[in-house]
Amino acid sequence: MNNKFVWILVAFALLVALLAVGLTRDPREIPSPLIGKSAPEFSLPQLGKDATFAPADLRGKVWLLNVWASWCVSCREEHAELVKLASRNLLPIVGLNYKEVRGDAGLDSSKLTPDEEKQLATGRAQQWLAERGDPYTLSVLDLDGRVGIDYGVYGVPETFLIDKAGVIRFKQIGVITPEALEQKLLPLIAELNQ
Amino acid sequence: MTPELGHFALILALLVAASTGVLALWGAQKNRAPWIALAKPGALALALLVTFSYLCLTWAFTQNDFSVRYVAEQSNSLLPLVYRVAGVWGGHEGSLLLWLLMLTWWTLLVRLFSRALPETMRARVIGVLCLVAAGFLLFILCTSNPFLRLLPGVPEGRDLNPMLQDPGLVIHPPLLYMGYVGFSVAYAFAVAALMSGKLDAAWARWSRPWTMAAWVFLTLGIAMGSWWAYYELGWGGWWFWDPVENASFMPWLAGTALIHSLAVTEKRGGFKNWTVLLAVSTFSLSLLGTFLVRSGVLTSVHAFASDPSRGIFILAFLVVVIGASLALFVWRAPKVGLGGRFGLFSRESLLLTNNVLLVVATGTVLLGTLYPLIIDALAVGKISVGPPYFNAVFVPIMTPLLFLIGVGPFARWKQASIPEIARLLKWALAVAIIVAIALPFAYGDWTPFVGLGIFAAVWIVLTALLHLIRQARATQGSGSFIASILKQPRHFWGMHLAHIGVAVFVAGVTIVGGYEEEKDVKMAPGDSVSVAGNTFRFLGVRQVKGPNYLAWQGDVELSKNDRFQRRLLPEKRIYHSSAMPMTEAAIDAGILRDVYVSLGEPIDRAHPETEWAMRVYYKPLVDWIWGGCILMALGGLIAMLDRRYRIRRNNPKAVS
Numbered sequence: 001m002n003n004k005f006v007w008i009l010v011a012f013a014l015l016v017a018l019l020a021v022g023l024t025r026d027p028r029e030i031p032s033p034l035i036g037k038s039a040p041e042f043s044l045p046q047l048g049k050d051a052t053f054a055p056a057d058l059r060g061k062v063w064l065l066n067v068w069a070s071w072c073v074s075c076r077e078e079h080a081e082l083v084k085l086a087s088r089n090l091l092p093i094v095g096l097n098y099k100e101v102r103g104d105a106g107l108d109s110s111k112l113t114p115d116e117e118k119q120l121a122t123g124r125a126q127q128w129l130a131e132r133g134d135p136y137t138l139s140v141l142d143l144d145g146r147v148g149i150d151y152g153v154y155g156v157p158e159t160f161l162i163d164k165a166g167v168i169r170f171k172q173i174g175v176i177t178p179e180a181l182e183q184k185l186l187p188l189i190a191e192l193n194q
Numbered sequence: 195m196t197p198e199l200g201h202f203a204l205i206l207a208l209l210v211a212a213s214t215g216v217l218a219l220w221g222a223q224k225n226r227a228p229w230i231a232l233a234k235p236g237a238l239a240l241a242l243l244v245t246f247s248y249l250c251l252t253w254a255f256t257q258n259d260f261s262v263r264y265v266a267e268q269s270n271s272l273l274p275l276v277y278r279v280a281g282v283w284g285g286h287e288g289s290l291l292l293w294l295l296m297l298t299w300w301t302l303l304v305r306l307f308s309r310a311l312p313e314t315m316r317a318r319v320i321g322v323l324c325l326v327a328a329g330f331l332l333f334i335l336c337t338s339n340p341f342l343r344l345l346p347g348v349p350e351g352r353d354l355n356p357m358l359q360d361p362g363l364v365i366h367p368p369l370l371y372m373g374y375v376g377f378s379v380a381y382a383f384a385v386a387a388l389m390s391g392k393l394d395a396a397w398a399r400w401s402r403p404w405t406m407a408a409w410v411f412l413t414l415g416i417a418m419g420s421w422w423a424y425y426e427l428g429w430g431g432w433w434f435w436d437p438v439e440n441a442s443f444m445p446w447l448a449g450t451a452l453i454h455s456l457a458v459t460e461k462r463g464g465f466k467n468w469t470v471l472l473a474v475s476t477f478s479l480s481l482l483g484t485f486l487v488r489s490g491v492l493t494s495v496h497a498f499a500s501d502p503s504r505g506i507f508i509l510a511f512l513v514v515v516i517g518a519s520l521a522l523f524v525w526r527a528p529k530v531g532l533g534g535r536f537g538l539f540s541r542e543s544l545l546l547t548n549n550v551l552l553v554v555a556t557g558t559v560l561l562g563t564l565y566p567l568i569i570d571a572l573a574v575g576k577i578s579v580g581p582p583y584f585n586a587v588f589v590p591i592m593t594p595l596l597f598l599i600g601v602g603p604f605a606r607w608k609q610a611s612i613p614e615i616a617r618l619l620k621w622a623l624a625v626a627i628i629v630a631i632a633l634p635f636a637y638g639d640w641t642p643f644v645g646l647g648i649f650a651a652v653w654i655v656l657t658a659l660l661h662l663i664r665q666a667r668a669t670q671g672s673g674s675f676i677a678s679i680l681k682q683p684r685h686f687w688g689m690h691l692a693h694i695g696v697a698v699f700v701a702g703v704t705i706v707g708g709y710e711e712e713k714d715v716k717m718a719p720g721d722s723v724s725v726a727g728n729t730f731r732f733l734g735v736r737q738v739k740g741p742n743y744l745a746w747q748g749d750v751e752l753s754k755n756d757r758f759q760r761r762l763l764p765e766k767r768i769y770h771s772s773a774m775p776m777t778e779a780a781i782d783a784g785i786l787r788d789v790y791v792s793l794g795e796p797i798d799r800a801h802p803e804t805e806w807a808m809r810v811y812y813k814p815l816v817d818w819i820w821g822g823c824i825l826m827a828l829g830g831l832i833a834m835l836d837r838r839y840r841i842r843r844n845n846p847k848a849v850s
Contacts, residue, residue: 003524003528004528005467005523005524005527005528006524008471008520008523008524009517009520009521009524012516012517012520016509016512016513016517018564018567018568018571019485019509019512019567020509021571022567022570022571023505023506023509025570025571071350071352072352073263073266073267073344073348073351073352076344104350104770
C-alpha cells in the first residue's frame with residue numbers, strides 16, 4: 001500500500017511497545033539501601049509481656065519482620081495472607097506494631113502519658129489480633145516510630161526478610177500479595193534456609 | 195445500600211453507553227433513522243446515570259460510610275465537610291469517576307447545543323463519545339470500583355492526604371479534568387468527520403468553540419495547579435516539570451496548536467489532514483497522560499497507588515481508542531483534498547510555523563517525560579529528567595513563537611508582504627528593544643534571559659495595540675474611532691486578550707526567574723532578616739489546633755523601610771493521620787511582588803518555642819504568571835462566544 005500516512009501508525013505502535021515494556025518495570029523499585037546490610041538493632045517491649053525483643057535474639061534463623069498497626073486499612077488485607085503463612089510454620093514472623101496510637105487519625109495522643117499510651121496501644125493491638133488471628137511469633141511495640149525510622153519505614157505495611165546472619169535480604173513495600181509471596185518471598189526463604 | 199445503587203447505576207451506564215455508541219454509529223453509517231435517533235436519549239440517560247452514581251459516592255463520603263473501602267482510605271470523620279465532598283476525587287477510583295462524569299456532561303452539552311448540526315453528524319459525535327465513556331466505565335468497573343465494600347467496616351477512615359486538604363483540591367482537579375475531557379469533543383468531531391468523509395469548513399466551525407472551551411478549562415486548571423503548588427509545597431516554585439504536570443501540559447500545547455490550525459481550516463479550507471490529526475492527538479495525549487499517571491510507569495508527586503492490572507487495561511484502551519482513530523485517519527487522509535494555495539509568507543505559513551513550533555515543543559516534553567521510561571525499558575539504568583533539560587530545550591523553541599505572535603495578525607491570508615509588515619511594526623520593534631535594554635536595570639543586573647523575556651512581552655502588547663488601532667481605523671467608516679474599537683468582533687478581542695495574556699505570563703516568568711531572592715535563615719524570637727528591602731521580624735511561635743491537625747504557627751512582622759506592613763502567620767502542621775509535617779507558607783501577595791515566608795524545622799526539637807529554620811522569599815511579578823493564564827483563558831472564552839458560532843435557530847428543521 002502506498003500511503004504516506006502509515007508512518008503515524010508505526011510511530012504509535014512503537015510508543016505502545018515502549019509503554020508495554022514500561023508496565024513490566026517498577027520505577028519505585030529503587031532498591032532499599034538496607035538490602036544486603038545488617039538489620040538495624042533495637043530493643044523494644046513485647047506486646048502483652050514484660051520481656052523485650054532484639055533482632056539479635058533470632059540470630060541463626062531466617063525470619064520476617066512485618067510492620068503493622070490496627071489503624072492500617074491495607075493491613076487487614078495482608079493479615080489473612082500472613083495467618084496462612086504462619087500456619088505453615090516456615091519461619092518466625094515478628095510483628096513490628098508501628099505508631100499504634102500516634103498513627104491513628106482519630107486519636108489525640110498529645111494528652112496521654114507514656115504509660116497510658118502503652119496501655120492503650122496494647123489493648124488495641126491485642127484486640128485486633130484476637131479478632132483476626134495472630135500470625136506473629138511475637139509482636140513488639142514501636143510507639144514513637146523510632147525503630148521505623150531506622151528501618152526506613154514510610155508506610156504501613158512493610159515487610160523485611162532477614163537471614164541467619166541478621167542481614168536484610170528483601171523488603172516488601174505495601175501488602176504482601178499472594179503473587180509476591182509465591183514468586184519472591186517463598187523461593188527466597190527456601191534458598192536462605194538451605 | 196446507597197453504594198450498591200451507585201454501583202448498579204454504573205453497570206446500567208455501561209450498557210447504555212455501549213449500546214448507544216454502537217447503534218448510533220452503525221445507524222449513521224447505514225442511514226437508519228431510528229438508530230440515529232437513539233443518540234439523543236442515550237446521551238441524556240448516560241449523563242443521568244453517571245451523575246446519580248457520582249452522587250452516591252459523595253453521599254458515602256459525607257455520611258462517613260467507612261464500610262466502603264475507598265471512603266475508608268480517603269476520608270475521616272474529623273475531615274471538614276468540604277474536603278469530604280472534594281475528597282471524592284482525592285484518590286484513583288474517585289478521580290476516574292469524576293473524569294467519567296465530566297465526559298458524560300460534555301456529551302450531554304453536545305446533545306443540547308448542536309441543533310445546527312445535521313442529525314447523522316450529531317449521532318456520530320455522540321456515538322464516539324459514548325464509546326469512549328463505555329471504555330472508561332469498563333475500566334472503572336473492572337479495576338477501579340470505588341463502591342467496593344470493606345467488610346467488616348472500620349470505625350474510622352485513614353484520612354485524606356494532608357497535602358490535599360486545601361481549597362486547591364476543590365478547584366484544581368475539576369477544572370483540569372473539564373479541560374482534559376473536553377478535548378474528547380474535538381476528538382469526536384474529528385472522528386465523526388473522518389467517518390463521514392466530509393472534512394470541510396463547517397466541520398472546523400463546529401469544532402472551534404468546543405475546542406476553545408476545553409482549552410479555556412485546561413488553561414485555568416493548569417494555572418490553578420501551578421498556583422497551588424506554589425503556595426502549598428512551601429518552597430516557592432511554580433512549575434516543576436513533574437511527569438504529571440507534563441501530562442497536562444502536552445495536551446495544552448497540542449490544543450493550542452489545534453485552535454490555530456482550526457482557524458486555517460475554517461477560513462481557508464487548508465490544513466485539513468493536519469487539523470484532524472491534531473484533534474486526535476490532543477485527546478490522545480490526554481489519555482496518554484491518564485495512562486502515565488494511573489499505571490505507575492513513572493514516579494511523580496501525583497501518582498496514586500498503582501496496580502499492574504490497571505496499567506494493562508489503560509494501555510489496551512489506548513490501543514483501541516487511539517489506534518482505531520489513527521487507522522481511520524491513515525485510511526481516509528489520502529483522499530482529503532488540499533486547501534487553497536498560499537504564499538511562502540502569508541498568514542497560513544505563519545500559522546503553520548506556529549503549529550510546527552508547538553508540536554515540536556509537545557514532542558520535546560513527551561521525550562523528556564518518557565525518557566526515564568525508555569532508559570529503564572532498555573535496561574540501561576534509572577534516571578530522571580528534570581528542569582535543566584526542559585528549560586534548555588523549551589526556551590529556544592518558544593522564543594520564535596513569541597515573536598510570531600506579534601507578526602501573525604498583520605499578515606494577510608494567501609500572500610503577505612514582508613516590507614509592508616516591517617513598515618507597520620518597525621516602531622513597535624524599536625520600542626520593545628529599548629524597553630528590553632532599559633527596564634531590567636530598574637530591577638538589577640541585565641541578563642540576556644531577562645532582556646529577551648521583556649522584549650517578547652513588550653513586543654506582543656505593542657503589536658496587539660497597533661493591530662487594534664489599525665483594525666478600528668479600517669472599519670471606522672463615518673462613526674467615531676472609539677465606537678469602532680468597541681465594535682470589533684469578539685474573536686478579534688479574544689485573540690488579542692489571549693496574546694496579551696501570553697505577554698503578561700512571559701513578563702512574570704522572566705522577572706521572577708531573574709530577580710527573585712530567597713534566604714534560608716535560623717531565627718530566634720526577636721530576630722530580623724531582610725530581602726529586597728522587606729524586613730521580616732520573627733516574634734515567636736505558638737501552638738494552634740485545627741479540626742484534624744495541630745500546628746506551630748509562626749508570628750512574623752513584615753515591614754518595609756521601617757514601616758509596618760502586616761503580620762504573616764506561616765504554619766507547620768502535624769495532621770493526626772500522617773507522620774509527615776505539612777508546611778503552610780504565609781504569603782503577602784501583591785501586583786508587583788509577593789513576599790513569602792515558610793517555617794522549616796525547629797532547631798532544637800525539644801524546645802520548639804525557641805529557634806526555627808525559616809525561609810523567606812521575595813518574588814517580583816510572580817502573580818503575573820497566573821494572571822497571564824487567566825487573561826489567556828478569558829481571551830479564549832470571549833473568542834468562543836463569537837457571534838458566528840451561535841446556533842442558527844432559524845434553520846429549517848429537518849423533516850422526519
